[in-house]
Amino acid sequence: xxxxxxxxxxxxxxxTLTTAAQPNITSVGTLTGLTVGGTISIGDWTNAINIxxxxxxQLYHVGGNSHIKSDTGQLIIRTDALRVLNNANSEQxxxxxxxxxxxxYYDNAAKLATASGGVTVxxxxxATTLAGTLSTAAQTNITSVGTLTGLTTSGDIxxxxxxxxxxxxxxxxxxxxxxxxxxxxxxxxxxxxxQIWYDNNVGDVHLHTTYTSSDAAIxxxxxxxxxxxxxxxxxxxxxxxxxxxxxxxxxxxxQGFEIQFKGSGKTKFSxxxxxxxxxxxxxxxxxxxxxxxxxxxxxxxxxxVIKTGxxxxxxxxxxxxxxxxxxxxxxxxxxxxxxxxxxxKNDLKTLFDYTIKRHYPNITKSGxxxxxxxxxxxxxxINLICNWMRIGFIHGVMNTDNMTISxxxxxxGPCAFMDKYDPGxxxxxxxxxGRYAYYNQPKIAKWNLERFAESLLPxxxxxxxxxxxxxxxxxxxxxEKYKNKWLIMMKKKLGLIDNNSKDEPLIIELxxxxxxxxxxxxxxxxYLMNECNLNNEIYNEKNFxxxxxxxxxxxxxxNNSLEKSLKIIRLFVL
Numbered sequence: 028x029x030x031x032x033x034x035x036x037x038x039x040x041x042x043t044l045t046t047a048a049q050p051n052i053t054s055v056g057t058l059t060g061l062t063v064g065g066t067i068s069i070g071d072w073t074n075a076i077n078i079x080x081x082x083x084x085q086l087y088h089v090g091g092n093s094h095i096k097s098d099t100g101q102l103i104i105r106t107d108a109l110r111v112l113n114n115a116n117s118e119q120x121x122x123x124x125x126x127x128x129x130x131x132y133y134d135n136a137a138k139l140a141t142a143s144g145g146v147t148v149x150x151x152x153x154a155t156t157l158a159g160t161l162s163t164a165a166q167t168n169i170t171s172v173g174t175l176t177g178l179t180t181s182g183d184i185x186x187x188x189x190x191x192x193x194x195x196x197x198x199x200x201x202x203x204x205x206x207x208x209x210x211x212x213x214x215x216x217x218x219x220x221x222q223i224w225y226d227n228n229v230g231d232v233h234l235h236t237t238y239t240s241s242d243a244a245i246x247x248x249x250x251x252x253x254x255x256x257x258x259x260x261x262x263x264x265x266x267x268x269x270x271x272x273x274x275x276x277x278x279x280x281x282q283g284f285e286i287q288f289k290g291s292g293k294t295k296f297s298x299x300x301x302x303x304x305x306x307x308x309x310x311x312x313x314x315x316x317x318x319x320x321x322x323x324x325x326x327x328x329x330x331x332v333i334k335t336g337x338x339x340x341x342x343x344x345x346x347x348x349x350x351x352x353x354x355x356x357x358x359x360x361x362x363x364x365x366x367x368x369x370x371x372k373n374d375l376k377t378l379f380d381y382t383i384k385r386h387y388p389n390i391t392k393s394g395x396x397x398x399x400x401x402x403x404x405x406x407x408x409i410n411l412i413c414n415w416m417r418i419g420f421i422h423g424v425m426n427t428d429n430m431t432i433s434x435x436x437x438x439x440g441p442c443a444f445m446d447k448y449d450p451g452x453x454x455x456x457x458x459x460x461g462r463y464a465y466y467n468q469p470k471i472a473k474w475n476l477e478r479f480a481e482s483l484l485p486x487x488x489x490x491x492x493x494x495x496x497x498x499x500x501x502x503x504x505x506x507e508k509y510k511n512k513w514l515i516m517m518k519k520k521l522g523l524i525d526n527n528s529k530d531e532p533l534i535i536e537l538x539x540x541x542x543x544x545x546x547x548x549x550x551x552x553x554y555l556m557n558e559c560n561l562n563n564e565i566y567n568e569k570n571f572x573x574x575x576x577x578x579x580x581x582x583x584x585x586n587n588s589l590e591k592s593l594k595i596i597r598l599f600v601l
Contacts, residue, residue, distance in 0.1 A: 407434025
């Protein structure tokens, strides 16, 4: 007998429906409300709780993760207190209270918390970029802020350590100098201010004022109360303060020579020194200055050395002596530096006018006489340094006080003629970094000329920017001018006439061989011109023999005899 079920409509105000588990109920229609006293279980992904007309909010589980998905609008969680805990209910992850702090945790430890005054970070704060203005109260415990590309402060910067010396470290990159620049915010860095910098090329530390006023100077002072200018003194450390100009001699040809005593005693520039000289160094200056003269190199000369009968105390007790030295003048780059910082603003112009009148009267009527003087002195110094390099001479102390405006070699203190060829040769016991090494002399000459140019700026043009541009244009020519002069000089040392593209490589090859084989600089050229019989196996070395064959082949290209080539060599070697 068949049993047919008939749909039945059941209506009741209150009804409790009890049924056994029904695994096959797929729909119960539309409910206006549902209250469940037990558990509702829904399967993975395809079985979700959908809320909204278009299933805008979904709750589901898939792949071991649980999801709350909102497709439209915002997901808003409204509560007066929010807690996010781990499954074991033993560690906090997030803690938030209405009108209170929100705290983020790491391993149950608070790391970031908001408060009425801002944000508190416990531990290390790491950020790729910080935008806007960062304001902070005094922080006594900041040990590092990493690498800053720039820093501007409206207040003071104080560096203080509790257990060690305080240090401000300004680093160059190996190619560029490290510079600490102090300046007025009204002036350009290059024209107004004070600089402390480390010269990467030669290892020196410099103090330099670039203020355009002729009264600008580096000063030392003691402070009484609020008065910063009490007991102030200028920095005037030039030379060793033991040379005294005693007069001038004018020859029958109307040529003037200044006469100086060197080592006669203390002057106001001697500082802590005694102003005296020992017999040995004075005899050396006499001998070398006369040698330089007969080698056709511009130089001061020596008239006499006398013993004083006094003891001079250095590393040991030495015999005292005085050197009588003459020069066309003793005006130096350092003299102009001193005049620039003089209290008398007219000193620089007075010195300039005197220098022009004494040495270069042809430019007195020039409309750019200061620029012209810079050009002339640059040419003079290039010529002088090339002559030094020609004979292997190393000047031990090439500071601005030992560079004359006339282009003469001055002050034969620690100096020597190089024997074994080594570009790094130094002849000064205190020159540990090789500032005045043989190969560095052109570079130092240029540096000294830059200081000379700085001294001339007020005379070049009233507009400091224009003056700097003009001076820089002159100085820019130094490297090429020196290289051309040096190449001409070295070609003559090898008797090379006319131009050949292979001349410079030929010269470099010889110098490299001399350096590698520790060959004597002068004797090598003497050997080439058959000036002396050298029984030295070094000139039987195969690379030298190969080079000599190339040199001899180049000599044959000269449009002159071999004898003329050798004559040229003799003039430039000896």
